Amino acid sequence: MKNLITVEDLIIKSVEELDEEKVIRLASKALKAGMEPLFLLDLIKEGVKRVGKLYEDQKYFIADLIMAGLIFKEVLELEEMKVQFRRRNSKILGRVIVGTVKGDLHDIGKDIFKGLMEVNGFEAVDLGVDVSKEVFAQGVIKYKPDIVGLSGVLTSTIDSMKEIVDTLVDAGVRNDVKIILGGSHLTKEACDYIGADCYANDASAGVKLCKQMLGKI
Incomplete structure (x- = not known):
């Protein structure tokens, strides 16, 4: 459990610090180790939420918000994430x-x-x-x-x-x-x-x- 918490914290902190390479590496490793894709996205969202707070506090800039969005999209491109978002229902509701x-x-x-x-x-x-x-x-x-x-x-x-x-x-x-x-x-x-x-x-x-x-x- 201690290692899992450490991984969670690292992912959130890496997003907050806009370290794209580290986020992708940690996310890929976590997914391969069995982390649920939607749980991973919650971690990414928490990191982005912190980026937003830093922006509101005028410590980050618009370019940083855009970078956080790009990191998120890179995570979505991981194969395990693509599987999560493939349509399961052929009927349009x-x-x-x-x-x-x-x-x-x-x-x-x-x-x-x-x-x-x-x-x-x-x-x-x-x-x-x-x-x-x-x-x-x-x-x-x-x-x-x-x-x-x-x-x-x-x-x-x-x-x-x-x-x-x-x-x-x-x-x-x-x-x-x-x-x-x-x-x-x-x-x-x-x-x-x-x-x-x-x-x-x-x-x-x-x-x-x-x-x-x-x-x-």
Whole structure:
């Protein structure tokens, strides 16, 4: 158990320090030793969360946030991770559009959620990061999704999320979709303030909520 804890701490710290080579080496070794892919992703997310905090404290810069995202994507390219995110359900349960809201460049939580939604039979459209309220509204009109997923790691994204929901209301399309929020800082109070249908603090819980909203469970 002591060695496992040491590996966990090393992975988190290596992400926090943006040591790409070390992260990939440790992640590959951990997966081959039997670590669950989703557990590994939780460790990566914790490291990225620390990068985000350093950014908010003005000790890291935007380039560092981007680097953290690149490290995450490198981990997803490991063969054991690709197996985890291969579609298991050939039937399409619904369509979701996802994006990290304006003012935030984090894409890890969004990418994990998108991958798990696809594995569980959803068609997912990724709008990217730092997505404006106008682009979300255009996405709803263009793709006609069942669900809109708003992702954000920084606490400041709550206001951006509310602006997006208000824009969907103004565009007359709010009632056409379900809206789920994703981010570790989110609470029921924040969800109610934003005007979304539900929120999730991790991607797996978000997938379950989406199924429930569409009556697929």
